[in-house]
Amino acid sequence: MNDTTVNQIVKKLHKRLGLECKAGEQGDQRTIKSSILLKDHPITLVGQLNFIRPNRIQIVGKTEIDYLDNLGKNSRSDALTKLYSEDLTVMIIIADGESVPHDFLLLSDQYHIPLYTTMTTSQEVTNHFQYLLGSVLADSIVIHGVFMEVMGSGILLTGESGIGKSELALDLISRGHRLIADDAPEFSRIAPDIINGACPPLLREFLEVRGLGILNIRSIFGDSAVKPSKYLRLIISLENLTDEQLHNVDRLRGSRRDRRVLNVCIPEITLPVAPGRNLSIAVETAVRNHILLQKGYDAAEDFIQRQNRLVQKSLV
Secondary structure, eight states: OOEEEHHHHHHHHHHHHTOEEEEOGGGTTOEEEGGGGGSSOOOEEEEEOOSSSOEEEEEEOHHHHHHHHTSOHHHHHHHHHHHHHOTTOOEEEEOTTOOOOHHHHHHHHHHTOOEEEOSSOHHHHHHHHHHHHHHHTSOEEEOSEEEEEETTEEEEEEESTTSSHHHHHHHHHHTTOEEEEEEOOEEEEEETTEEEEEOOGGGTTEEEETTTEEEEHHHHHOGGGBOSEEEEEEEEEEEOOOHHHHHTSOTTTOSEEEEEETTEEEEEEEEEOOTTOOHHHHHHHHHHHHHHHHTTOOHHHHHHHHHHHHHHHHHO
16 A cells, blocks of 8 residues: 655645645645554544544534534633544645634644645535545556557556567557556556556656567657556456467357456456457457446347247247
């Protein structure tokens, strides 16, 4: 799992939410550790002000300000002492355009807990932070291959080094599909059943093709030939199969199985590599067929049922 800091998160959301630091800027290197979710702390990463189940990032909107204002002096002091004495709080955001209470300013500077304000609603602030933290702190893995968008779906081309992944990718790009990452795409689980794939900054837009060297795909094919990220929907494994292995491939359903990526099942298809075989068309067709399967249509099952109907008709 990854860690991040308050400063890194604020940089990503500063313009979108109009965040302004009012106090506690000394604590902008406070770390948000996703590993804390695996321990016994009854916390979430971000949410509206909660003293019972404290959040790492506490969002304080109009409702929470009104609640605190209605507390007696001692009760308010106890509440804020609990909020600031908890070692879990790394950041506080005053949302809904509310004015910052004076005691918040004093305590934020005292405990070095960054205090930000925004005109954005507390719910929208929560949604933005939850989405960003879900991406930044997600489980991640690097899988060797070429990650592409084909027919609108995220497709990972895998196989042994030198089998022709880059050449296939180049052919697909020339046919209008888009490159996301070559060689070392990074995948992260951003939801229980969603894997997002992206490219490390150093490798973005580049594709290595043997004999041609490093190519800048954006410069050669234009902006539309590259894409920053995509959800992983299908893995296509290129393999050199022996005659015996080819003979054992299911003629009806092909070589299709599930592969677990960060504990999410992703369909994987094995495509045999052979001289003269048009793999780009095979990949496009595999993606089209996968889309049909997702919609509930199974060509193999349709063929079997048609054959059964024909047999039954001949027996009448």
